[in-house]
Structures are given as structure tokens and as C-alpha cells.
Amino acid sequence: MAIFSFLTGYIIPFILVLSLLVFVHEMGHYLVGRWCGIRSTAFSVGFGPELVGFTDKHGTRWKLSAIPLGGYVKFYGDDDVASMPDASGLEGLSESEKAQTLAGAKLWKRAATVAAGPIANFILAIAIFAILFSVYGKVIADPVVAEVQPNSAAEAAGVLPGDRLVALDGTRIRTFDDVRRYVSIRPETPITVTVERDGRDMDLPMVPKRSEVTDQFGNKVELGLIGIVTNEQRGNFRVETFSPIQAVSEGVKETGHIITGTFRYIGNLVTGRMKADQLGGPVRVAQASGQMATLGFAAVVQLAAVLSVSIGLLNLMPVPVLDGGHLVFYAIEAIRGRPLGAGAQEIAFRIGLAMVLSLMVFATFNDITNLIG
Structure with a gap:
């Protein structure tokens, strides 16, 4: 059995x-x-x-x-x-x-x-x-800070609950996914986070901490974290659907994010900011395929897209x-x-x-x- x-x-x-x-x-x-x-x-x-x-x-x-x-x-x-x-x-x-x-x-x-x-x-x-x-649409969470974790990079930089993150190193952002993608591949790398507070923008320099995170399946992965809790993590998000043309544009963006993230990860390996034990082979792919299968068809298909890139x-x-x-x-x-x-x-x-x-x-x-x- x-x-x-x-x-x-x-x-x-x-x-x-x-x-x-x-x-x-x-x-x-x-x-x-x-x-x-x-x-x-x-x-x-x-x-x-x-x-x-x-x-x-x-x-x-x-x-x-x-x-x-x-x-x-x-x-x-x-x-x-x-x-x-x-x-x-x-x-x-x-x-x-x-x-x-x-x-x-x-x-x-x-x-x-x-x-x-x-x-x-x-x-x-x-x-x-x-x-x-x-x-299925795309889960969208606005980059509004619900909570700042103690002893985090965000706390040290002066981020407060209610702040809205609007830019990272001068690049405008729209969703919390934009923040997660940018920060996760930049552990121990100085960045400037622009937040909107009381109607004005503030630039807050910080250094994401290299942290080990355990996902819902028990897999451990190293990435950069700044220590903020968003409304998404508290179940406050929306699902946006797109027209075919808009969906293709979003698909191009998503594929581009994976490509740039991969190159950044390779750079982190070379500079020692990431450990080489994060590299996975066929066994890990098989494990991920099985784990995604438990979440449903859409999750497996999304994994296929990531692996295709x-x-x-x-x-x-x-x-x-x-x-x-x-x-x-x-x-x-x-x-x-x-x-x-x-x-x-x-x-x-x-x-x-x-x-x-x-x-x-x-x-x-x-x-x-x-x-x-």
C-alpha cells in the first residue's frame, strides 16, 4: 500500500x-x-x-x-x-x-x-x-503593513503598521508579491524600501535577513526576509481575473520574474549569500510534483509552468x-x-x-x- x-x-x-x-x-x-x-x-x-x-x-x-x-x-x-x-x-x-x-x-x-x-x-x-x-484569476494583496515583526529588518528601519510599500530601490511596486519576489532573492543585500505614510513617501534603508523558512509541506528553504506581516497573511486579499490579452501580458511578466529570480539566485550562490544545498534534482522535483498534486490541478499546472522556465x-x-x-x-x-x-x-x-x-x-x-x- x-x-x-x-x-x-x-x-x-x-x-x-x-x-x-x-x-x-x-x-x-x-x-x-x-x-x-x-x-x-x-x-x-x-x-x-x-x-x-x-x-x-x-x-x-x-x-x-x-x-x-x-x-x-x-x-x-x-x-x-x-x-x-x-x-x-x-x-x-x-x-x-x-x-x-x-x-x-x-x-x-x-x-x-x-x-x-x-x-x-x-x-x-x-x-x-x-x-x-x-x-482562476490571480490573488492580489496590497503591500500594506499589518504588523512588524520584532527584531526584524523592517523594525530596525522604522517601518510601522499601516505603512504602504510603494517602491523597492526606486522601482514602483503594486502588490505584496512584488515585495516578496524582490526581497526573497536579496538576503544580506542592502535595499531601500519606499513607504507611504500620512500622504508622503519615505525612503527606509534596510538589509533583508537570511532566514530559513518551512513551507506547508515541511520543506525548508533559505531566503531573504524583512519581517512584515501583510493583510494577505491575515486572509485579506482579492482575486483579479484578466482578459486573454491582459492574461498573456501577466504571463510574460510572471515568466520574466522567474528568469530574473533564477539569475539572481545563481549570483547569490557565487557570492555566498545562498547555500548550494538549495539546488534540487529529480528527487526534489518528484517530491514537489506530489505535494502540488495534493493542492489540486491548478497547483500542478502552475508548477509545470515554473519547471518549464x-x-x-x-x-x-x-x-x-x-x-x-x-x-x-x-x-x-x-x-x-x-x-x-x-x-x-x-x-x-x-x-x-x-x-x-x-x-x-x-x-x-x-x-x-x-x-x-
Whole structure:
């Protein structure tokens, strides 16, 4: 019974969510590649042995594979699923046949095909947020202070109950979510909070404290806090719904917030303001999928949007093997006027593969440590 609950509560939601995101990512590569005249020989959701599949009239093998931790589109002329060109195989092709390979296509076609995967993930996230905001609406809490916590950054700065937060470091804000997003990724970083009090604005400098917070599922996460309680936390908020056009605009904003927050988090890792144990791997994603499933369909879909952005960003990392590494190669080719040699590319791919595997091992180690802890 426990195993059945684990499968239905964690593994199945994880596989469904991840498979959808992988499918959309790879479909971006496939569709743009086909539009550019580049043939594909395989489209796989998952790695490893094929579980089920079929071959279409264009010669593409569509398949579901055994290891649900990614996927790939293998193009004509590729040596492997990471789109490393088969140099010896390309030599025996005619010019028209080479033009149908990824390696032999024009530079802009290669770049467009590679970039299409991450872009598809961003578009999916925007679409998901837009649908959620249209159907379910968006919870809005005005950034009015209901209570100031003792010994907090806000108390030290002189924030008072009734103050309305109107700007952070000069940037105007509209909701408490704007405050939460901005502050949470800036632990131990000086900021200036502008509050409106008695009809006039006041600039209050403060430094968010790095704090460990436990969410409703018992997960612990480190973030920056200034120590204010809002009306939202006391159940005083409203739900706004949007027209389709407004919802798309809000979806773009939400996706942009995730992207900027991710880059800020990476910067905090480099500077030591955040611990590397916050990095999660497949185990933590599975755990989050199961936890969101208990909150309902909308929560799972929202998690899918967040993960879609993360997958897009991860693949844009300038690491060989990933899409971003290919784009770096193409940028070098555009500057040099010719591609890097096959030997240099192979070495770079090996290094990139080692980096990706190391990151996966480290993230999985964090997951297991987090579970044990």
C-alpha cells in the first residue's frame, strides 16, 4: 500500500509533468528544424531503451523511452543524441543531402533549430500562466503593513503598521508579491524600501535577513526576509481575473520574474549569500510534483509552468551538450567565419557532459540529504 501511494502520489505526477515539458521542448526543435528543411530521424521522450514507438512517413521514429529524465531529437547526420555531427558520415553525402543535416544547414537555420527548444518552454510557461490567470484569476494583496515583526529588518528601519510599500530601490511596486519576489532573492543585500505614510513617501534603508523558512509541506528553504506581516497573511486579499490579452501580458511578466529570480539566485550562490544545498534534482522535483498534486490541478499546472522556465534556462547554459553550448559554437563560427574543428568540438562535448553529470550527481545528493534530514 505504501509503495502504491508513493507511485501515485509522487512518481506518476512527476513523470507526467516532466514528460509534458520534455515533449514541448523537443517539439520546438523538431518543428523549427523541419521548417528549416532539416530532417529528423528520431524523436524521443526519455532516454535509454525504447518502450513503444512508431515511424512516420517522413522517416522519423517517435518513441517513448525507459528513463523519463529528458528527451531528444536526433537529426539526420548526427552522431549521437546530443547532436554531435558524424564527420565521417557527412563526407559521403551530396550537397543536397548535407543541407538536410543539422551540421550542414545554414548557420541561422542551425541556431534557430537549437534555440527553438528553450523558447518553446518559455512560450508554454506564458501560455499556462495566461490560462490560469484567465480561468482562476490571480490573488492580489496590497503591500500594506499589518504588523512588524520584532527584531526584524523592517523594525530596525522604522517601518510601522499601516505603512504602504510603494517602491523597492526606486522601482514602483503594486502588490505584496512584488515585495516578496524582490526581497526573497536579496538576503544580506542592502535595499531601500519606499513607504507611504500620512500622504508622503519615505525612503527606509534596510538589509533583508537570511532566514530559513518551512513551507506547508515541511520543506525548508533559505531566503531573504524583512519581517512584515501583510493583510494577505491575515486572509485579506482579492482575486483579479484578466482578459486573454491582459492574461498573456501577466504571463510574460510572471515568466520574466522567474528568469530574473533564477539569475539572481545563481549570483547569490557565487557570492555566498545562498547555500548550494538549495539546488534540487529529480528527487526534489518528484517530491514537489506530489505535494502540488495534493493542492489540486491548478497547483500542478502552475508548477509545470515554473519547471518549464527552469528547463528552458538550464538548456541555455553555455555548456557543450546543452542547447546553449551549441549556440556558443555557432556564435564562434559566425565570428571566425568557419566552425571549430571536429577535435575541439569533441573535447568540448566531453567536458560539457562531465559538467552536466557532475551537476546532476550534486543535485541528487542534495535531494537525498534533504530527504534523510
